[in-house]
Amino acid sequence: MRLFTPEAMREADGKAAAMGYPTLLLMEWAGMKAARVYRRLFGKAPAVVLAGKGNNGGDGLALARHLLLGGVPLRVYAASGQGGDALQMRQALEALGLPLLPLEEASWREGEVLVDALFGTGLKGPLEGFYAGLVDRVNASSLPILALDLPSGLPFSPHVQATATLAFAALKTPHLLYREACGKLFLAEIGLPQALLEREDLPEVATPQALRPLLPKRPLTAHKGSVGRVGVLGGYRGDGLRYAGAPLLAALGAYRMGAGLVHLVLPEGTPLEPLEAVFHPVPAPALPPVKVEALAVGMGGGPWGKAWALEALKAGLPTVLDADALHLEVVALYRQAGVKAVLTPHAGEAGRLLGAPPEAVAQDPLAAARALAETTGLTVVLKGNPTVVAEGGRLSVNPTGNPVLATGGTGDVLAGAIAALLAAGLPPFDAARLAVYLHGLAGDLLAEERGVGLLAREVAEALPRARRALEKGLGLPFALV
Ligand SMILES: NC(=O)C1=CN([C@@H]2O[C@H](COP(=O)(O)OP(=O)(O)OC[C@H]3O[C@@H](n4cnc5c(N)ncnc54)[C@H](OP(=O)(O)O)[C@@H]3O)[C@@H](O)[C@H]2O)[C@@H](O)CC1
Numbered sequence: 001m002r003l004f005t006p007e008a009m010r011e012a013d014g015k016a017a018a019m020g021y022p023t024l025l026l027m028e029w030a031g032m033k034a035a036r037v038y039r040r041l042f043g044k045a046p047a048v049v050l051a052g053k054g055n056n057g058g059d060g061l062a063l064a065r066h067l068l069l070g071g072v073p074l075r076v077y078a079a080s081g082q083g084g085d086a087l088q089m090r091q092a093l094e095a096l097g098l099p100l101l102p103l104e105e106a107s108w109r110e111g112e113v114l115v116d117a118l119f120g121t122g123l124k125g126p127l128e129g130f131y132a133g134l135v136d137r138v139n140a141s142s143l144p145i146l147a148l149d150l151p152s153g154l155p156f157s158p159h160v161q162a163t164a165t166l167a168f169a170a171l172k173t174p175h176l177l178y179r180e181a182c183g184k185l186f187l188a189e190i191g192l193p194q195a196l197l198e199r200e201d202l203p204e205v206a207t208p209q210a211l212r213p214l215l216p217k218r219p220l221t222a223h224k225g226s227v228g229r230v231g232v233l234g235g236y237r238g239d240g241l242r243y244a245g246a247p248l249l250a251a252l253g254a255y256r257m258g259a260g261l262v263h264l265v266l267p268e269g270t271p272l273e274p275l276e277a278v279f280h281p282v283p284a285p286a287l288p289p290v291k292v293e294a295l296a297v298g299m300g301g302g303p304w305g306k307a308w309a310l311e312a313l314k315a316g317l318p319t320v321l322d323a324d325a326l327h328l329e330v331v332a333l334y335r336q337a338g339v340k341a342v343l344t345p346h347a348g349e350a351g352r353l354l355g356a357p358p359e360a361v362a363q364d365p366l367a368a369a370r371a372l373a374e375t376t377g378l379t380v381v382l383k384g385n386p387t388v389v390a391e392g393g394r395l396s397v398n399p400t401g402n403p404v405l406a407t408g409g410t411g412d413v414l415a416g417a418i419a420a421l422l423a424a425g426l427p428p429f430d431a432a433r434l435a436v437y438l439h440g441l442a443g444d445l446l447a448e449e450r451g452v453g454l455l456a457r458e459v460a461e462a463l464p465r466a467r468r469a470l471e472k473g474l475g476l477p478f479a480l481v
């Protein structure tokens with residue numbers, strides 16, 4: 001599944017029209033599916049539809065007709081000046097005898113549901129004046145809000161804070177970059193010719209359909225030496241072993257992602273956990289002779305981070321460089337040596353590597369991940385909401401995960417999980433996007449059950465459940481309608 005920019009989506013709509021596909025059908029399907037989602041979420045609660053003068057408004061008018069025909073009480077406030085398909089939708093609604101009210105008079109009361117059909121992909125800049133005021137009033141209403149295609153105003157502010165958003169034809173960048181504004185996310189197929197949606201040049205939205213085939217198979221003859229062994233190198237002797245837990249969590253992440261054996265290389269004095277690991281306490285960063293297929297390096301390394309990474313480089317194995325191992329100099333050496341490496345920075349670390357402020361990275365994570373993959377020549381997992389995986393010209397945007405994962409140690413678990421998949425033989429891009437998806441899904445499963453207050457080790461423990469869900473093709477964090 002591809003992630004469209006609003007421009008790319010408009011281009012696809014235009015191409016459909018140029019191919020002779022009647023775009024009125026797209027709008028009819030959009031309205032029909034939107035009415036279906038409305039009924040699913042709100043039953044027969046009375047609707048107040050706010051319709052702009054463009055095609056997004058046209059979708060709203062089509063939805064209004066389907067609600068009317070379905071017996072849902074409603075009022076429609078519409079901008080004037082529709083043309084094309086939207087005008088036909090207006091006429092169809094009026095022909096059924098529903099008078100449209102002027103948008104300027106829009107009002108609502110307790111118990112009603114707002115439908116935001118003001119602006120979609122055609123918005124050209126921030127809302128101002130009347131529309132900015134309307135959006136502020138909508139947000140202050142405390143009524144449920146169903147946004148059609150995009151919460152109006154995105155990607156700028158002000159924008160509608162929706163309870164649910166129904167995207168048409170494809171997800172667009174704002175759906176994943178402004179997840180919070182979208183509320184519960186739905187995606188409706190509206191009959192757009194499939195060929196127009198297959199755009200290899202656009203980023204991927206990671207889905208179970210794409211990722212399931214990547215899951216390493218485990219044959220009957222499998223043994224602990226055949227399914228991927230991981231070496232974890234991290235921790236720092238100083239500061240009273242303050243971050244000693246980080247490599248232990250990476251080991252857990254690796255085991256829970258299916259590693260056959262985890263060798264833990266850590267500073268002397270570190271607690272020896274988990275019991276299932278093979279321990280190599282060392283007085284200073286070193287690479288003991290361990291039989292492994294991949295490494296995870298740098299967690300809790302502090303000032304030892306660079307030394308751990310340089311030691312690990314001697315093995316020449318696929319390596320996850322995390323946290324304190326993320327230095328420009330280290331990264332350049334891995335590239336020079338032709339070692340397959342996955343970098344796992346958060347916005348701050350990525351900013352440091354790119355020489356950019358963390359806010360700029362967080363503002364456009366797709367561009368930042370792409371730039372970092374380009375400058376380093378390595379695979380990049382830019383952690384955030386959403387997490388973006390980049391390699392060469394490829395980008396994969398992860399739709400799973402939630403703020404419940406924002407707790408100490410979850411990044412260490414992820415580093416270990418990626419290493420486990422590298423050890424199982426997956427190429428770095430696949431190991432990264434699969435581990436990121438499952439790690440996020442584990443967090444989603446737990447968030448639903450328990451909410452805030454998770455421990456990183458519990459996320460690790462939930463990885464097998466996430467994996468089982470993916471094996472069944474489940475786990476897409478938005479609903480297809
Ligand atoms: N075949 C299709 O095309 C399909 C499209 N579909 C739907 O169409 C949507 C896209 O429709 P769209 O292109 O008509 O744009 P839309 O989001 O309604 O907004 C346009 C209006 O906004 C105005 N405007 C712009 N910026 C502004 C600003 N800053 N502040 C104030 N006004 C501003 C602009 O004014 P103008 O520039 O013309 O003066 C114009 O009036 C898409 O999201 C999906 O819902 C589906 O039905 C499937 C088939």
Ligand SMILES: [K+]
Pocket residue numbers: 056116117118119120147148149150151152
């Ligand atoms: K909208």
